[in-house]
Every structure is written in C-alpha cells, then in structure tokens.
Amino acid sequence: MTYYPDLSPYRYTVADQPMLNVGWLEPGAYFPRGPVPAQLVDALLKLGTRPRNKLRGFHFCEFCSRYRGTGEIHVVGASGIRYAAPMLIIHYIFAHRYRPPKEFVEAVLSPVCAVA
C-alpha cells in the first residue's frame, strides 16, 4: 500500500471534488497513536459497508501482515471537506492504536455524506 501523510491531497483517481488522505500508514513513517472515541470504529464499519475504489486492490497491513482489506472509505464532514481512507484504517485503529486527525474523526461521527 502506498503511504500518504494525513490530510495531504488525494491524487489516486481524478475526483470531481478534492479529497484529503487519512490513514495511509507505512512502517517507519510517523503516525499519531492514542485513544479515539468509542463510536469511531463502529461508525467506520458502517461507512465501510459500501467501499469505494475497489480497483485499488488488496491492502495488506505492513505492520503485522495479519489483515488485508480492499477499497476505501470516503466521508464528507460538516466543513464540506471530503476524506479518503483505506478500509485498513479500521484495523490500524484497533490493532495499532492509530489516532486519525480530529477533523476526520468528527466527519466520520457526523457525516454530511457517507460516500463520494
């Protein structure tokens, strides 16, 4: 899987609206760890029932090699900004204590629009 810093511009496909990357982690690259709201994983699982961009193929967790996912979660927050995260973000949060940016967490917990 490719590494992108959190909140960097999303460039994989030509999107009709700009998106920001969240959760594209890689061993050796810094990522914030810490507690997240209890509802966050459930909210992501709900959004992930309709993954986007499945063409991007399987994503293997490069930290533990135990999990793979496919597709992406796209979410639009109250600010109108949209975010693109790999399905693996769910695994990163519960298995590797990844703490996504606050604005992404807020968007997931109260999405304006669940899919792009």
Ligand SMILES: [Zn+2]
């Ligand atoms: Zn892992």
